[in-house]
Amino acid sequence: SNTNKTVNERLLNICELLEENVSYYNWVGFYFRNGEKEELILGPYVGAPTDHTVIPFGKGICGQVAVSNKNFVVPDVTAQDNYIACSISVKAEIVIPIFVKGANIGQIDIDSNTPDPFTKQDEDFLEFVCEQVASIL
Numbered sequence: 060s061n062t063n064k065t066v067n068e069r070l071l072n073i074c075e076l077l078e079e080n081v082s083y084y085n086w087v088g089f090y091f092r093n094g095e096k097e098e099l100i101l102g103p104y105v106g107a108p109t110d111h112t113v114i115p116f117g118k119g120i121c122g123q124v125a126v127s128n129k130n131f132v133v134p135d136v137t138a139q140d141n142y143i144a145c146s147i148s149v150k151a152e153i154v155i156p157i158f159v160k161g162a163n164i165g166q167i168d169i170d171s172n173t174p175d176p177f178t179k180q181d182e183d184f185l186e187f188v189c190e191q192v193a194s195i196l
């Protein structure tokens with residue numbers, strides 16, 4: 060069976076592949092629910108270091124997805140009032156939840172320095188990535 064370290068290495072590899080291969084994916088990371096607590100903890104990521112290693116449910120784009128269980132595509136971060144800024148260079152964000160046995164256990168979070176870059180193709184592709192991730196957790 061996988062050790063936690065191996066899972067985190069695989070998750071980091073996924074972040075690296077996505078950031079390196081999609082020009083408008085500039086920060087790629089995972090957040091996971093902290094046990095039964097209503098908060099997210101930052102997992103493996105690539106991109107600029109962030110101060111936001113713990114995000115309460117409901118707060119920011121990530122915290123809203125923890126509650127809604129829905130994809131959240133943000134074409135323009137300046138138009139969001141419940142948004143946690145990590146870097147002034149970020150223009151857009153996409154967050155896709157990860158489900159294990161129907162439970163929302165975390166998410167992939169991608170920031171873009173390009174305005175309005177995300178399409179339905181990104182959502183479909185990242186849902187597929189999240190299904191693969193769920194299968195290795």
Ligand code: SME
Pocket residue numbers: 086109111114118119120121122141142143144145152168170
């Ligand atoms: N912008 C996110 C916070 C996480 S950073 O993008 C890495 C949010 O509003 O939840």
